[in-house]
Amino acid sequence: MREAIPDLPPAFRADRTLLALDLGTTTGWALHGSDGLITSGTVSFRPGRFDGGGMRYLRFSNWLGELDRLSGPIAAIWFEEVRRHAGTDAAHVYGGLMATLTAWAELRGVPYEGVPVGTIKRFATGKGNANKEAMIAAARSRGFSPADDNEADAIAILFWALETKGGMQ
Secondary structure: OHHHOOOOOHHHOOOOEEEEEEOOOEEEEEEEOOOOOEEEEEEEOOOOOOOOOOHHHHHHHHHHHHHHHHHOOEEEEEEEEOOOOOOHHHHHHHHHHHHHHHHHHHHHOOOEEEEEHHHHHHHHHOOOOOOHHHHHHHHHHOOOOOOOHHHHHHHHHHHHHHHOOOOOO
8 A cells, every 4th residue: 555656755655654635613524544444424513511611622632633533644634725615603613623724733743734725626526616516526536435525525535645645746
């Protein structure tokens, strides 16, 4: 498996764990494991009825820690960099998740990078403004069965990172 992509820089070696995220209340994730296997899914950080305002971020941080412990160590993280949100609540949730993610990564020395939405969509579909259905279809064309557009976006981010060496190509 290591010889499959021999010219990749250290963060992209086949024996490293790489994580791609589509941040939101329902976060899409795609993981390239140290064994070369790619897994993906979604996880909900919707607050419970009696949760305080910070519980979603605490759960997100704990989830990252578990992922790192069980599948890691995580060598690099890419996430969808959203500049415009449908509403104020979505912007607040995204900002809190991004702050939690970047702080978590900084504490552990894990490099991270935001990838613009248009870049991901253009890479996956050829169209920078592709809709949710097109992103799901693009993930399916690669052999995945995403539960929703969040998972499809995370898969696209991971393949963008792998195939462009994190934007270096």
